[in-house]
C-alpha cells in the first residue's frame with residue numbers, strides 16, 4: 001500500500017493552504033531545490049558543456065520518458081520527454097494522419113482543450129490536404145467512429161467537467177474501424193492507471209506539470225507505438241531527431257523509434273526538476289492513487305451536496321466516469337474562487353462558468369476536504385464572494 005502520509009510530507013505546500021489545483025499546476029517537492037541546485041553546481045558548473053556526455057544530459061529525455069512510460073503502460077523506450085504539450089500534439093496528429101492518407105476526418109469532441117483543437121485546425125490548414133476536424137458531443141464520439149475517420153483525437157479527462165472517456169473501449173472501436181488513436185493524457189498521467197501497450201493505443205501525449213508535479217511549463221511527453229515508431233516521418237524534423245545529429249548532415253534522416261520525435265536541445269534545468277518529481281513514484285502505486293482519488297472526490301461531492309446547495313455539480317457522479325478533479329457551476333464562479341483563494345482554499349475558474357477543485361492524493365487528504373468544504377460553505381452562505389474587488393478578473397484565472 002502506498003503510504004500517502006509519507007508522500008504528502010515530501011511536498012512543499014505552506015500550512016495555511018489547501019491546494020486543490022494540482023490538476024492545473026502540481027506543487028513543488030521539497031527536495032527539488034537541492035536536486036536542481038546540485039545539477040547547476042556539480043553538473044553545469046563543474047562540467048560545463050561536457051555535461052551533455054558526462055552527466056548524461058543528452059539521454060535524459062529518454063530516461064525520464066521511460067519513467068513516465070511505466071506510469072502509462074508504455075513499452076520501454078517508446079516515450080520521449082521535451083517540448084510542450086501543444087507541440088507534442090502537433091507531432092502526434094501529423095504522424096497519425098500519415099497512417100491513413102486516404103481518409104480525411106479527424107474526430108474530436110467539444111470537451112477537448114482549446115489547444116488540442118487549435119493545433120488540429122492549424123495543422124489542417126498547413127497540410128492543405130482537405131482534412132476536416134469533426135467536433136462532436138463527448139457522448140457521440142463512439143457512434144462517430146467509422147471507417148471514414150482517419151484519426152481519433154481525444155483528451156481522456158475533460159479539463160472542465162472531469163468527464164472521463166473510456167479509453168479502452170474507444171481505442172478498441174477505433175482499431176476495429178482502422179482509425180488511428182491520439183490520446184491526450186494531460187489530466188490522466190500520474191492519477192489514472194493507463195495501459196497504452198495493452199490497449200494498443202497508437203499515439204499519446206501529455207504534460208508533466210499537472211499531476212506529475214514537474215513545475216510550471218515543465219516539458220511534455222509523447223508516446224509512439226512500436227508498430228509505428230519507425231514508419232512515421234516527423235513533421236518537425238529537428239537536428240536532435242536525426243539518426244546522427246553530430247554528423248551535421250544537410251538532409252534529415254530520422255533517428256530510430258521515438259527518438260525521431262526529438263526536436264531541439266532539451267531543457268536540462270527543467271528536466272532536473274522533473275527528475276526529482278518523478279523519483280517519488282518508486283514508492284507509489286498508481287492503482288492506489290486512482291482508488292484514493294475516487295475516495296477523495298466522492299467525499300468532496302457528498303459534503304458539497306450537503307452543505308453547498310447553490311453549487312451545481314458539472315462532473316459525473318459515477319467516480320469511474322470522472323478524473324481527479326470536480327467541477328461546479330456557480331452564478332459568479334470567478335469571484336467565488338477568488339474569495340476561497342483569499343481564505344487558503346485554492347481552486348480555479350474556467351470560463352464561461354466552471355469552477356474546479358483538483359484532488360491529487362499525493363498531497364490532499366480527508367482532513368483537507370473537511371476544512372475546504374467548511375470554508376466553501378461559509379463563503380457561499382455569507383456571500384463573502386460578493387465584492388467588486390473579487391469580481392475583477394486577472395489574466396490567468
Ligand SMILES: *Cc1c(COP(=O)(O)O)cnc(C)c1O
Pocket residue numbers: 084085086087112113115116155159184186187207
Ligand atoms: C493543460 C493542457 C494543455 C496545455 O498545453 P501546453 O502546451 O502545455 O500549454 C493542452 N491540452 C490539454 C488537454 C491540457 O489539459
